[in-house]
Structure formats: C-alpha cells, structure tokens
Amino acid sequence: xxxxxxxxxxxxxxxxxxxxxxxxxxxxxxxxxxxxxxxxxxxxxxxxxxxxxxxxxxxxxxxxxxxxxxxxxxxxxxxxxxxxxxxxxxxxxxxxxxxxxxxxxxxxxxxxxxxxxxxxxxxxxxxxxxxxxxxxxxxxxxxxxxxxxxxxxxxxxxxxxxxxxxxxxxxxxxxxxxxxxxxxxxxxxxxxxxxxxxxxxxxxxxxxxxxxxxxxxxxxxxxxxxxxxxxxxxxxxxxxxxxxxxxxxxxxxxxxxxxxxxxxxxxxxxxxxxxxxxxxxxxxx
Numbered sequence: 001x002x003x004x005x006x007x008x009x010x011x012x013x014x015x016x017x018x019x020x021x022x023x024x025x026x027x028x029x030x031x032x033x034x035x036x037x038x039x040x041x042x043x044x045x046x047x048x049x050x051x052x053x054x055x056x057x058x059x060x061x062x063x064x065x066x067x068x069x070x071x072x073x074x075x076x077x078x079x080x081x082x083x084x085x086x087x088x089x090x091x092x093x094x095x096x097x098x099x100x101x102x103x104x105x106x107x108x109x110x111x112x113x114x115x116x117x118x119x120x121x122x123x124x125x126x127x128x129x130x131x132x133x134x135x136x137x138x139x140x141x142x143x144x145x146x147x148x149x150x151x152x153x154x155x156x157x158x159x160x161x162x163x164x165x166x167x168x169x170x171x172x173x174x175x176x177x178x179x180x181x182x183x184x185x186x187x188x189x190x191x192x193x194x195x196x197x198x199x200x201x202x203x204x205x206x207x208x209x210x211x212x213x214x215x216x217x218x219x220x221x222x223x224x225x226x227x228x229x230x231x232x233x234x235x236x237x238x239x240x241x242x243x244x245x246x247x248x249x250x251x252x253x254x255x256x257x258x259x260x261x262x263x264x265x266x267x268x269x270x271x272x273x274x275x276x277x278x279x280x281x282x283x284x285x
Contacts, residue, residue, distance in 0.1 A: 001156045002220050008082035009089060015111040016070060016078070016141075077141045077159075078110055084160040085137075088167040091214040095275055106170040107136040108163075128162055130169040132178055137166045147232060155228030157221065161208050161266065162232070168207030171275075172200065199280040201256040202265040205233060206278035209269020217273065226270070233266045234259040 070078070089105045096103035109115060115122050118133035124140035131138065144159055172178050181200055185193040212229060215221050256262065269278055 001160065001215065001225055002222060003080060003083045003087075003156065006083045006220070007086050008079065009086040009105070009108065011089070011105050011107045012082045012085065013107065013109045014078065015109055015115055016074075017112060018115075074141055077144055080156055080159065081108065081110065081139060081141070081163060084156075084163050085167070087160075087215060087220070088164055088211055091211045092167070092171060094214075095210070104135070104174060106130070106167055107134070109136055109138050111138060111140055112142070113140070128166050130166040130173075132169070132173045135170060135173065137163065137170070139163070147235075155225065155232075157212070157215070157225035158228040158232040160215070161212065161229040164208035164211040165204045167211070168204030169200075171207055172204065177203075196281075198256065198261075202261055203278050203280045205262050205265040206269035206280070207275060209266040209271075210273055210275050210278065212266070212270040213273035216270070229266065229270075230263055233262040 085106075085108050089103070093103045093105075109117075111122070111124075113124055115138060117131045117136065117138060119131035122129065122131075122138045124142055127143055127146075128137065128139045130136070143162070147158060147162070169178070178200070181196050185196050188196070212221075212226070216226075265278070265280070269275070
C-alpha cells in the first residue's frame with residue numbers, strides 16, 4: 001500500500017508499554033459479555049481460550065510484564081495502523097453521507113499483553129477485537145508477526161484488511177445490527193446462534209472488502225496487495241485454524257466462517273464497493 005504520505009487518525013490511544021498489576025474490571029452487561037467476547041475472538045487463533053472463563057467476573061489482580069521501548073518496526077506498524085484507521089474513517093464517512101447518515105469513527109487502542117476494555121479484560125492472545133460497549137478496536141501489534149508465522153498471511157494490506165474487518169463490526173454496531181443479531185440468537189438454539197455469529201463475521205469481511213475497493217479506486221494499492229489480503233482471509237478461516245490446532249474440523253463450533261467463505265465475502269465487497277451487497281442474513285435477523 002502507498003500509505004506513507006497519508007494522514008493518520010486522531011482516534012488512536014497508545015497504551016503500549018503500560019505495565020504493572022491492575023484489578024479486573026467490572027463487566028458491562030455481566031459475565032456473559034466477556035464470555036461472548038472470548039468466544040468470538042478466539043476464532044482468529046483457533047486456540048482454546050476456555051481457561052480464561054474460570055475467572056470471569058472475578059476481581060482478581062492481573063499482571064502485565066514491563067515492556068521495552070518499541071522497535072523501529074513496531075513504530076512503523078503503529079503508524080501504519082493509524083493511517084489505515086483513517087482510511088476506514090474516510091471510506092465509511094463517504095458511505096454514510098451518501099445514505100444521509102453521519103458516521104461516528106471508532107477509536108483504536110494499541111496495547112501490549114493485556115488491557116482494560118468496557119467488555120472486560122483484553123489479552124493479546126485474543127487477536128484484534130472490537131468492543132461495542134466502548135466503540136473501540138483493540139490491537140496488540142504482535143498480531144502482525146503471528147499473521148506471518150502462524151497464519152501464513154502478511155503484508156500491509158493484509159493487516160489493513162484485519163483492521164477494516166473490526167471496523168466492519170463498528171459499522172454493524174452503528175446500524176444496530178449487533179443488537180438485532182443478539183435478539184435473534186436468544187430465540188434460537190446453539191447451532192442457530194453460531195450460524196448468526198458466522199453471518200456477522202462474513203458481513204464484516206465483506207465490509208472490509210468495501211474498504212479495499214475504496215483503496216483500489218484511490219490508487220493506494222500496489223501489485224500483490226489484493227493477493228495478500230485474500231491469502232490472509234483464507235488463512236484465518238475456522239476450518240483451517242481448527243485443523244492446524246487440533247487436526248480436526250468441527251463445523252458446529254465455527255464462529256467466523258470457512259476459509260472459502262471469508263475469501264469469497266471479502267472479494268464480494270472488494271469487487272463491488274457497495275455495502276448493500278454485504279447482506280449475509282437474507283431476512284434471518
């Protein structure tokens with residue numbers, strides 16, 4: 001991506017390097033909020049985060065190790081993330097204006113290890129995630145290395161895709177889709193709730209594709225960028241992550257969709273640039 005001369009977002013808080021014991025936060029909406037957060041973000045890594053659930057709701061001290069000064073690479077990633085966030089603000093600002101609406105940008109918090117959120121305690125092992133309670137995207141930049149080493153992804157546009165996916169959840173929140181889906185989940189069984197969760201994630205992938213389309217139209221992309229993003233979308237499919245972590249695939253436990261689905265929905269948004277094409281629900285909400 002040709003990003004170095006672009007403006008950075010003003011909606012970024014840098015908590016990197018913060019350390020020391022902190023008390024666990026009281027959860028907005030109760031312990032179920034953190035359980036949902038853990039379940040949704042665990043799909044990025046395909047790992048079992050259920051041990052975290054044993055302490056849900058507890059006011060226990062949490063220690064964050066002291067961190068060394070950011071490296072030059074980390075500083076560049078932080079700058080890129082801020083620029084990428086600004087491009088999502090520009091993209092969705094224009095989309096909302098065209099629909100007669102006002103876009104409220106998401107905030108982004110950069111952190112290392114653990115951090116407080118309005119959804120509970122966030123940890124780097126959870127991957128990037130969006131908390132609707134404070135309308136904030138949380139990112140530990142160590143995720144970039146995991147993209148390359150564990151997921152087979154990598155590249156600046158690939159990281160931009162991941163950030164744009166989380167901003168896609170912010171768009172869903174602004175439009176009230178998340179509340180509609182939670183209400184629908186309460187009226188169905190576990191399998192049905194899982195399907196709705198997957199639909200939300202695939203729609204966010206499609207919204208990320210809409211952002212990618214805007215980057216392509218703006219002449220910001222370089223040769224190979226699209227392949228990077230598509231490769232990453234495939235790399236973080238539930239089926240691939242489960243196969244890597246346990247050697248077996250359990251479709252009923254999917255939270256984000258298969259590699260093929262994630263590839264297809266990002267590409268759908270990218271090819272069209274129209275968020276109206278991103279309805280994964282088909283009237284099911």
